[in-house]
Amino acid sequence: EAGVAQSPRYKIIEKRQSVAFWCNPISGHATLYWYQQILGQGPKLLIQFQNNGVVDDSQLPKDRFSAERLKGVDSTLKIQPAKLEDSAVYLCASSLGRGGTGELFFGEGSRLTVL
Amino acid sequence: QKEVEQNSGPLSVPEGAIASLNCTYSDRGSQSFFWYRQYSGKSPELIMSIYSNGDKEDGRFTAQLNKASQYVSLLIRDSQPSDSATYLCAVDEYGQNFVFGPGTRLSVLP
Numbered sequence: 001e002a003g004v005a006q007s008p009r010y011k012i013i014e015k016r017q018s019v020a021f022w023c024n025p026i027s028g029h030a031t032l033y034w035y036q037q038i039l040g041q042g043p044k045l046l047i048q049f050q051n052n053g054v055v056d057d058s059q060l061p062k063d064r065f066s067a068e069r070l071k072g073v074d075s076t077l078k079i080q081p082a083k084l085e086d087s088a089v090y091l092c093a094s095s096l097g098r099g100g101t102g103e104l105f106f107g108e109g110s111r112l113t114v115l
Numbered sequence: 116q117k118e119v120e121q122n123s124g125p126l127s128v129p130e131g132a133i134a135s136l137n138c139t140y141s142d143r144g145s146q147s148f149f150w151y152r153q154y155s156g157k158s159p160e161l162i163m164s165i166y167s168n169g170d171k172e173d174g175r176f177t178a179q180l181n182k183a184s185q186y187v188s189l190l191i192r193d194s195q196p197s198d199s200a201t202y203l204c205a206v207d208e209y210g211q212n213f214v215f216g217p218g219t220r221l222s223v224l225p
Contacts, residue, residue: 033212042203042215043159056212091158099212101147104205106158
């Protein structure tokens with residue numbers, strides 16, 4: 001079974017530039033999460049999708065971050081314009097059932113460095 | 116967002132010893148509790164889940180849950196150098212998503 005795919009693995013940009021990350025969850029997984037993990041901290045939820053609907057985006061900085069999950073499958077997370085404090089690993093995860101239940105399967109992450 | 120706290124690390128134990136990792140949470144309504152292991156530069160991977168009060172054993176790992184005290188722990192018996200990693204506690208929030216603790220870095224010394 002293929003795992004959660006993410007790209008790019010690494011991205012270096014200057015502040016005020018834009019960046020986009022892509023995620024393809026495990027086939028059949030209804031719930032998709034984007035987490036931000038700053039070095040030395042635990043993952044922080046940015047946005048959660050159930051199929052193609054948003055369940056929770058309360059911690060997404062909506063003035064600069066946006067995300068979509070078209071057709072309830074893959075998802076894109078965009079940051080525009082980037083700030084220095086956005087330097088982090090962006091983890092995509094998926095789960096079979098509804099959010100808050102069952103195992104999360106994580107992708108390898110996309111490491112963003114903002115200079 | 117609800118709080119999940121873990122004992123601050125790093126925690127160092129000698130090879131063969133028991134490592135004890137602790138986690139407390141603020142949401143009394145939480146029902147699902149997970150321990151993830153994260154090696155440096157890698158993504159988290161699930162090692163244990165627990166839903167009921169008491170102990171749950173899986174090989175060298177034992178998860179303990181006490182909902183009244185809002186406390187969950189992970190014991191690693193016969194610790195090996197390959198257990199050196201950051202351990203993340205995750206707790207469900209309103210049964211909708213998961214809140215992660217800050218993690219505890221464990222070092223098992225040969």
